[in-house]
Amino acid sequence: MDARFTDEQDEISRTLRELLGKRCGPDELRAAVDTPAGHDPALWTTLAEQLGLPGLALPETYGGVGCTATELALACEETGRTLAPTPLLATAVLAAPLLLDLGTDAQRAELLPRIASGALTATLAVPGPALATALALTGHDPRGEWAGGGRAGGVQARRAEGGWQLYGQADQVLDGHSAPLLVVAAHAGGFARSRVLLFLVRGDAAGLTRVRQTALDATRPQGRIQLRYAKAELLGDETVDTLPALARLGGTAAACLAAEAVGAAGRVLERTVEYVGQREQFGRPVGSFQAVKHRLADAYVQVQTARSAAYYAAWAAATEATATPSGGTAPEETAGGLALAQALEALRRAAAEGIQLHGGIGFTWEHEAHLYFKRAAGDELLFGPVHRLRAHAADAAHVFEEAGP
Numbered sequence: 001m002d003a004r005f006t007d008e009q010d011e012i013s014r015t016l017r018e019l020l021g022k023r024c025g026p027d028e029l030r031a032a033v034d035t036p037a038g039h040d041p042a043l044w045t046t047l048a049e050q051l052g053l054p055g056l057a058l059p060e061t062y063g064g065v066g067c068t069a070t071e072l073a074l075a076c077e078e079t080g081r082t083l084a085p086t087p088l089l090a091t092a093v094l095a096a097p098l099l100l101d102l103g104t105d106a107q108r109a110e111l112l113p114r115i116a117s118g119a120l121t122a123t124l125a126v127p128g129p130a131l132a133t134a135l136a137l138t139g140h141d142p143r144g145e146w147a148g149g150g151r152a153g154g155v156q157a158r159r160a161e162g163g164w165q166l167y168g169q170a171d172q173v174l175d176g177h178s179a180p181l182l183v184v185a186a187h188a189g190g191f192a193r194s195r196v197l198l199f200l201v202r203g204d205a206a207g208l209t210r211v212r213q214t215a216l217d218a219t220r221p222q223g224r225i226q227l228r229y230a231k232a233e234l235l236g237d238e239t240v241d242t243l244p245a246l247a248r249l250g251g252t253a254a255a256c257l258a259a260e261a262v263g264a265a266g267r268v269l270e271r272t273v274e275y276v277g278q279r280e281q282f283g284r285p286v287g288s289f290q291a292v293k294h295r296l297a298d299a300y301v302q303v304q305t306a307r308s309a310a311y312y313a314a315w316a317a318a319t320e321a322t323a324t325p326s327g328g329t330a331p332e333e334t335a336g337g338l339a340l341a342q343a344l345e346a347l348r349r350a351a352a353e354g355i356q357l358h359g360g361i362g363f364t365w366e367h368e369a370h371l372y373f374k375r376a377a378g379d380e381l382l383f384g385p386v387h388r389l390r391a392h393a394a395d396a397a398h399v400f401e402e403a404g405p
Helices: 007-023 026-033 041-051 069-082 088-102 105-117 242-278 290-322 331-357 359-363 369-383 386-396
Strands: 122-125 155-160 163-174 181-188 195-202 208-212 222-234
Touching: 007 041, 007 069, 069 088, 069 242, 069 290, 088 105, 088 122, 088 163, 088 181, 088 242, 122 163, 155 222, 163 181, 163 195, 181 222, 195 242, 242 290, 242 331, 242 369, 290 331, 331 359, 331 369, 331 386, 359 369
Parallel strands: 122 181, 155 181
Antiparallel strands: 155 163, 163 222, 181 195, 195 222, 208 222
């Protein structure tokens, strides 16, 4: 394995950092999260037209750039640095890979070019706070009971004249209040023979009601969707095995989320180091005190370790499709969850140190240090918690199983 990035990969990071540095400062960030959509459509259009960000990991056949999960993770690292509120995670990381993996030829041809161009955003909706379970990050559920188990609750699908209808509710849907296309996980077939299928629901479908939620992390807008016999289109066909596809998606999503958290952690640490070098107490910079140096050095090591883990997870996700089955646990099965746990822990540590070492101003609403801490806490609520990410990775790798005779 060559750990060095290519010139093209370095260029993606450099160009995106420069653009977001100009277009997504603290003032622009706060203005964007206060809009009804929760992000700046003009910035999203620029990212799509100038950098091809929505289609970065989509094949050129569908108007994409043709890159891999590695490049997508590098892009997420840069958006994480500025906490840029964009539909990148919901659209390019969660929804588009499912459309590519499971969609029919007609569905791919209709939807993927529009996603790649930035004209269409999409998201994945699962019932309740079960996104991490659905992506097999914090547990393995072979029956898909996180989707409702065929009982009351969750989202239920039934055949209707000319298609399908969905009934139920999904909370904590990333960009669920604004995305024109929803990929909804639902149970079909009743209780005895229930199975999880994925459906496409248009944003203007009759019977669909959605509202933006007040989230802990305002830079990660979420919505609640209610489906009352809403018209839906089956993604792919009924022979598709949905749960393995969601688990495959989980590895890529975890790598991208880990890279995003590492970008945020690195940025808040940079700002803290810069501040303690300027702020004086007792006639000398705060950063010159040994206790402060030790705390920041520990945070730096934690961030750099998390960055290495995130890069490895991205490499593992990118090589998953071409990996030869070995009969054991493949790296991508555990790398994503472990990298995400380490990155979220590093972000929480770096953000907490940033708040405290900024002194009184670090605790104010006007300063952006609290936004980084809320990103760590919000992501742990959605995709964690950290101890469950690690526990599931250990179970998948059979770490605590007794050796045979």
